[in-house]
Amino acid sequence: MSTFDNEDKLSSVPLPALEDTCARFLEWSKPLLTEQEFADTEAAVQEFGQADGPGPKLHADLVRYNEDAATHSWLDDFWPARYLGRRDRIALNANFFFLFRDTPLRGFTDPQVERAVRLIAATVNYKIQLDAERIPAAVTRGQPLSMEQNKFLFSTTRIPGPVQDSVRAPYSDEMPGPATARHIVVFCHGNAFRMDVIGPDGRPYSLDDLTAGLRGLQKTGLVPAAMTTATGHLTTMARAEWAAARRRLIARDTSNAVALETIETALFCVCLEDLDPADDLAACDQLLHGDSGNRWFDKAVSLIVFADGTAGINVEHCELDGTTILSFVDAILTGTPEEHATHSGAVAQGVPAIEPVTFVLDDGLQAEIATAAQSFARFAADTATATLSIDEFGVDEVKRLRMSPDAFVQLGYQLAHKRAKGFTGATYESIATRQYSRGRTEAMRVVTPEVLRFVAVMDDPTAAPNERRAAFRAAATKHVERAKQCQAGAAPEQHLWELQLIQQRRGAALGVPESPRLYETPGWHTMRDDYLSTSSAPSTTIRYFGFGATSSRCIGIAYVLLPDRFHLYLSTPRPVAEMMHTFADRLREAMHELRALLDEQ
Structure with a gap:
């Protein structure tokens, strides 16, 4: 069975009946409300759900959408609106991290490079197996699970937009099939480098080749980038602001579009940190936010390795949930580096090609980078x-x-x-x-x-x-x-939330020109105010x-x-x-x- 064999066999997410959702909403919100608050909420729900009320009109539109042959799920519009529509910063607010279990690295003169090489080799092996659809389809208690999210592990980058972000990814109309990139981007002291991890013939580089490449890269990136030139800081901005800054970057010099292309198409990022975390809390905090000049928070997967070999991952959330990342992490942390290299078909090819990723910046862009860095540092400290x-x-x-x-x-x-x-x-x-x-x-x-x-x-x-x-x-x-x-x-919340979004998108055409009173009730606000x-x-x-x-x-x-x-x-x-x-x-x-x-x- 190949990785995606079960996808066409899985049923769609069921669309609840409107009356069931309304009843559950009242049941779920009641324990958090006073008697008067519940009475107000109940009246609004009855108004919402009555035969000529706004609820049936909005729900009927959702039913039509759900029954369209091109629709995978009634949530197809919901997820982009929820994740890509958010306008605040995603760094720290939305991205999540895992701190990996320890790996014995005693006896190695450079535990950071050793751990990074192990993770790169294992991750490239996972990509090779995924491309061939040899990653086993996930099953829980005999129930097959969707593997669709695995398509967003590699060469996937969130692109900021003025109103809603977009996603650049393989297995799409723009990039049919698996990711074709052969490189990753390595951040070191705020400097970014393009490093090949797969050779011209499609075979991964050997462990020794990767080790030599990272050691050379470390020497090249020894001088820390100035705060005003570490463009990773820009990915911490609120999304519309980052979208505007990205447009200015591209307009400033054609080479900036090339640099963005390198980062956005990279299979994944590796961030080499020059500190030894004092304890687990320090490691976790650095994985969550760290030095934002040494990150690209829009990248789906960033492997982060500290000087002592402690490692983890920072994940952009818009297309990836924790269960998918857990399966991925379980796979790359199981087995020896040699086993991963052998399984992927890695061969000695010499030191991989490495090039700095640089941007041409004017005074305005440098000031914007510095402002973003300082703002995010305050945000993290808060x-x-x-x-x-x-x-x-x-x-x-x-x-x-x-x-x-x-x-x-x-x-x-x-x-x-x-x-x-x-x-x-x-x-x-x-x-x-x-x-x-x-x-x-x-x-x-x-x-x-x-x-x-x-x-x-x-x-x-x-x-x-x-x-x-x-x-x-x-x-x-x-x-x-x-x-x-x-x-x-x-469950009621996402159903009611999508009905609210439908009203905002096309309520006037559906005969619901104004937001229903349900969405102003104590129940709706209190139940969701965590x-x-x-x-x-x-x-x-x-x-x-x-x-x-x-x-x-x-x-x-x-x-x-x-x-x-x-x-x-x-x-x-x-x-x-x-x-x-x-x-x-x-x-x-x-x-x-x-x-x-x-x-x-």
């Missing part, structure tokens, strides 16, 4: 982060206690948040839906009536252990039930996973579920950093308390 390791137990222990690991940690978050802040707030969790054709994720809202009862009972001094356990298990059961609803495409934004990455090949703060008061929680421990990376705006640290303290206590509670029975 984000507080923390790592939390629960290393006394992990997934295996939670399963022994007959509990869903995800439900366990999510309820731990709810209890810790209530104890840290005194209330229960809206919580988002990403649920993968790759069992559908071109499936991505669904938005789960964690807070249920069972969660409210659970956090109340846990802090009720009169409640007996049996009562607390019963509340805990009831909340966990409801959590698993809702997660399964999301996996089945039966206090916790969560996402998990279950893999033993990574140590930490992370993303930036998602709002002015939200704590981002990226968590890795491991057999013997849990690793969490937390992020929040610095003005509310103290609350994040309090939450982390309460979470550690809650996790141990919940484990003990289950272990008592």
